[in-house]
Each structure stands twice: as C-alpha cells, then as structure tokens.
Amino acid sequence: MNMSENDFLLQVQHLRKYFYRERLFSSDRKPIRAVDDITFSIRRGETLGLVGESGCGKTTAGKSILRLIEPTSGQIFFKGKNIVDLNREELRRLRPYMQFIFQDPYESLNPRMRVGEIVGEGLEVHRVAQGREKVEKVSEILMKVGLHPRDAMRYPHEFSGGQRQRIGIARAISLNPELIIADEPVSALDVSIQAQILNLLMDLRDQLGFTYLFISHDLRIVKHISDRIAVMYLGKIVEMADGEDLFRRPLHPYTQILLQAIPRLKPSGRTQEGPAREELPFHSLEKGCLFQLRCPHSRERCRMEEPILLDQGEDHLVACHFVS
Amino acid sequence: MVIMKTPLLDVRSLSTHFFTEDGVVKAVEDVSFEIFEGEILSLVGESGCGKSVTGLSLLRLIPTPPGKIASGEIFFDGRNLLKLEEKEMEKVRGNDISMIFQEPMTSLNPVFTIGDQIMEAIQLHQNPDKKEARKKAIEMLDRVKIPSPEARIDSYPHQLSGGMRQRAMIAMALSCQPKLLIADEPTTALDVTIQAQVLRLMREIQREMRMAVMLITHDLGVVAEIADRVAVMYAGRIVEYGPIETIFGEMRHPYTRGLLESIPQLEDKRKRLNAIPGQVPNPMDLPMGCKFHPRCYLMIEDCKKEEPPLFQVNDNHFSRCIRWKVCCY
Numbered sequence: 001m002n003m004s005e006n007d008f009l010l011q012v013q014h015l016r017k018y019f020y021r022e023r024l025f026s027s028d029r030k031p032i033r034a035v036d037d038i039t040f041s042i043r044r045g046e047t048l049g050l051v052g053e054s055g056c057g058k059t060t061a062g063k064s065i066l067r068l069i070e071p072t073s074g075q076i077f078f079k080g081k082n083i084v085d086l087n088r089e090e091l092r093r094l095r096p097y098m099q100f101i102f103q104d105p106y107e108s109l110n111p112r113m114r115v116g117e118i119v120g121e122g123l124e125v126h127r128v129a130q131g132r133e134k135v136e137k138v139s140e141i142l143m144k145v146g147l148h149p150r151d152a153m154r155y156p157h158e159f160s161g162g163q164r165q166r167i168g169i170a171r172a173i174s175l176n177p178e179l180i181i182a183d184e185p186v187s188a189l190d191v192s193i194q195a196q197i198l199n200l201l202m203d204l205r206d207q208l209g210f211t212y213l214f215i216s217h218d219l220r221i222v223k224h225i226s227d228r229i230a231v232m233y234l235g236k237i238v239e240m241a242d243g244e245d246l247f248r249r250p251l252h253p254y255t256q257i258l259l260q261a262i263p264r265l266k267p268s269g270r271t272q273e274g275p276a277r278e279e280l281p282f283h284s285l286e287k288g289c290l291f292q293l294r295c296p297h298s299r300e301r302c303r304m305e306e307p308i309l310l311d312q313g314e315d316h317l318v319a320c321h322f323v324s
Numbered sequence: 325m326v327i328m329k330t331p332l333l334d335v336r337s338l339s340t341h342f343f344t345e346d347g348v349v350k351a352v353e354d355v356s357f358e359i360f361e362g363e364i365l366s367l368v369g370e371s372g373c374g375k376s377v378t379g380l381s382l383l384r385l386i387p388t389p390p391g392k393i394a395s396g397e398i399f400f401d402g403r404n405l406l407k408l409e410e411k412e413m414e415k416v417r418g419n420d421i422s423m424i425f426q427e428p429m430t431s432l433n434p435v436f437t438i439g440d441q442i443m444e445a446i447q448l449h450q451n452p453d454k455k456e457a458r459k460k461a462i463e464m465l466d467r468v469k470i471p472s473p474e475a476r477i478d479s480y481p482h483q484l485s486g487g488m489r490q491r492a493m494i495a496m497a498l499s500c501q502p503k504l505l506i507a508d509e510p511t512t513a514l515d516v517t518i519q520a521q522v523l524r525l526m527r528e529i530q531r532e533m534r535m536a537v538m539l540i541t542h543d544l545g546v547v548a549e550i551a552d553r554v555a556v557m558y559a560g561r562i563v564e565y566g567p568i569e570t571i572f573g574e575m576r577h578p579y580t581r582g583l584l585e586s587i588p589q590l591e592d593k594r595k596r597l598n599a600i601p602g603q604v605p606n607p608m609d610l611p612m613g614c615k616f617h618p619r620c621y622l623m624i625e626d627c628k629k630e631e632p633p634l635f636q637v638n639d640n641h642f643s644r645c646i647r648w649k650v651c652c653y
Contacts, residue, residue: 199599
C-alpha cells in the first residue's frame, strides 16, 4: 500500500451483492443484482452521499460494507485492512470503529431496554467502561446528542421520533467510531425535526471528525451534507463527483432527470415537462446500459454495450457512452 | 388567480375531537377555509397537525367513536354536509367529492383487477351497463397516461409499479368527474422522478376538468409545485393562510418561516439549518396561548396568555401571530 492510499479511510472495490430467489418448481438461478460491481473510496473526514431511488441498492451497499449482510464478492478496505477476509472475532474487534445509523427510529431500538442500556451496551461489550464509569460515559454521550442524562432511565417508547433518532445516533457514536454509515437517518422524521438531526450530524462531524457514508433518496439533503456524491441506479454507480460539481454539471442523463425532478421551493420556478419516462419493472435487460429504456438519448450502442464509469476530469466519473 | 364568486367548499369553524381513554384530543380546532372551483388549495403541516383529520371530516369519514365533529359547518355546493342524512352523504362521496390516499397499495383491493375496481366506482355512481363501464374505465386509464390501457385494465395491483398504482387510484377517483378531489399525501410514497410525473398529471387533469383539489401534504416542495393557495396547519389550527406566492415569499408567521428554513437550499452548502427548536406539543397537553410559543423565536409574554385569532394581513392573507407585523422581515 502506498502513501496516497493512506488518506482513504474506506475503499470499496468491485462490491457485489446478489440475491437468489428460492423457487420451488423452477430452476431460475438468475440473481437479483442488488449491488453490482461498485467501487469508491472515502477520505478520512469526508462525507460521501450515496443517492438513488428506492430499489437502487444503496441500503444493501451500506449494509454489505459493514458486513451486516455478507457481500457476494469484492473487497472492502477499512483503514487499509480488507474486512471481507476477517473472521468473526477479528470483525468484532473492528466493529467499534465503524457504526451504522438506521432509518427507522421506531424499529431499530429494543423496546425492552432502557436508553442507558442501549447506549451503554457497546461500551460494556467492548470492555470500554463498566459500572459507575459506564453511567458517566453514557451521560456524556447523551448530552452530546442533545438529550438529558436522566433520559438514560427511560424506555424508547417514551420518546418522539426525533428523540429516538438521537438515541440511535448516541448508540452509534458511543465507541468513538471513525466511519459512520447513516442509512436515510432523517427520512422518517418531520421537516422541522429533520433539520435538527441534520444539524446534529454535521456538528458531531465537525467536533469529532467522523467520516460519513450518508445514504438517502433526498437530493436536497444529500447535497447539503455531502462533500462528494455518488448516484446509484439499479445496483450500479452511474455518476460520482464533488457535490457542487454534480449539481452544476450533471453528466449522466439519469442524474439530470433526478435533479430536474427536485421540487423547487419557489412557485415561480415550477419544474417543466421533463424527458423522464415511466419507471420500469426491475428485470428484463440482457445487455447494454441499464438506463437505456428510460433514457431520452438512448442509441444503438447503448443497447449493445454497457458503459463503464470513467473519469471526465476533476474526479467527475460518469458511466455513459454519450457524455454531453 | 382571482375568482369572485361563492366558494365550492366553505368550511367554517370546524372542530373535530377524539375522545380517548387518556383524554380529549382536539385534532382539529376552529378551522375555516374555502376552496373555489378550479383551484388547488394545499393544507400543509407536520404529522399530527390535523391536516388528514380535516380531510376525513369533510367526507364525514371520522371513525365515531372515538372521533366526533364537535362543531362547525361544511358547505359544499350550497349544502351543509354535516346536516345530510347518511344516505345522501354516500352519494356525495365519490360522486361529488373523491379522495385519494398516500399508499395506493393499501387502498386498492389486491384480489380484484384495477379494471374491476374502476368499473365498480363507475357503476355504483352512474349505473351504465358493463360494456359501457369498461369502455369508460379504459378511457380513464388512458387519461392518466397508463400505457396500453386495454391490456392494463386487467392487471392486478401487484403487477403495477408504485407510480402506476397511484395513476390507477387517480383514474378511479376521477371516474365520476367529482367537483372536488381530496388528495392526502398522493406522492409521498413515490420516488422523486415519479412524484414529478404524478404531480404534473394531477395539475393537467385538474385544469382540463376545472376540478377543485384539496392537497394534503407535509412537503412544501410539493406545495410549491402545484398549489394556488396554502393553509399552514399547526397543532390542529390554521396558523397562516394565503396565496402561494405570499406564503413562500412574504410569510407572516414564524412557523411557516421555520418550516421553509428547515429545508436545505440547493444553493448553500454545509451551513447549519435554521431548525425550529423543540418538538410538536402533545395534543392532549397543548400549551396555553399561542400553540407555537414554546418553539418560537419571536415569543413575548403576551403569546402565553391567549390564543391569537387569525389576523388579516391583507385581502386574502391571514396569520395567527400577534407579532405578524414584525415577523419574517
């Protein structure tokens, strides 16, 4: 490993996660390619936004990276170490450094555990703190996320959605992780609460130097929090660039359609008739570009040959034969 | 849009309460608004603000008990809906006023084809023969731009994508040419590209049919795309009410401003958002005075004392804030 690669906290290479349908009376072994050969890196302290519509594979990618589900193939280097090769015990020892924040603050907290136990569990399991020290540590963490130390004695159902997401964040940061994968952390929340949680995530990043992989379908939110953005479509990254650059000059037709579809907050700037075609069911393409059937610029080559992700300069990568 | 005539829908001081074991939830309290023919009024607010209960109250679909329309009048086309016999109300539903919901998968029956379901609506209200109803259903599917409607009419809901299902729901809701469509979060379950298509479709059809629409949503982006006028709701009350340009450009209520500033702007990056502090109050334990005062940056002592009325800012713009003159400028 050379020096420049040291800047990267996480390097994901050719990650794939296929799901095989179990069918009783057929031998259909064609997999669903939820994540299909994605490659990207995140620098220390950087926030990479992973954006795409439902079913594009962004959540599966996030979970595969932490091996919360086992990837089908590929390499995942975390601090230079390939975590795909690690056994259970080695992986367990690495867990404190990489944490996950879930979308649904109602389902991701154990209803029978007090908040103090939820947040302190990791401290105990990884022998960071016990007893009195644990209680103090938990208080400190709760205050960091805007909760009160006495909330440790309460149960998750006593809290609103936004407060529960704070608990989820407290659990994630309890072991001082370096990488946090946040999967739609504000999607289930009301607008005013979304803003509070986004502010919290950004404050924590500034104070504690976290590196985020921020997964969301909401382009406004991804733009707001990310340094770089990767756009996924049907299991692949179709475009990846600096956030400002991506919004200024989206190069992939899918990205262009996505950006056009963001409702403007000015009644005078209502979105105009875009070229987007109706969405299609998830199957059926044998070869060529995955976006060919919805693409307004689709040509012969797009039906024959799948485009690969290529750098168009300034670290702006696009997978399209006809980059405009 | 200037329309100087009697409104199609005139809601006056509507209050809908739920009587639960733990106490009375005043989900909707003293809500008044109007909808004119051919316009889109949006009720916007966060979860629990009473926007959906308002929609259900209009159709008298509030589950009773525990719910009850405690007071108010709902004039539709000159008749007070709250005074109608249940039988007459049934004729209003679907015929004159239709409703579509957030999740098309749960509002469509999975064991019938979408054609069956649209035809049922048509036959129930208009009594044509089966052939005629089928023809009409195909027309409706075509109108909501479902490709090859002759084939799709025999599809089951699960065979359609989310966007297609919502189109089918719209086709069903519009099959009897209602005068008013109540759309409750119609695009919330959809992906952003599909949302844009469905909103565009709703706007087109609404204009063609000169239909009135009450759009219930939490998403100010959706409001900006499609509404003519807006009523912002908080804790069961309308806190600001006015034309869309006013609400987005010259709002006079701190909650409206807070909602707008909670949404990240595409232009500025890495700035902290001006989030509204605190959280929506418990509906069984609302604060005294202005319901928003504990979260408000403009709060003064008077705000805690009594509930402010809707102040008239100008002809058609109202704000429930005693400090509306200093608010937001």
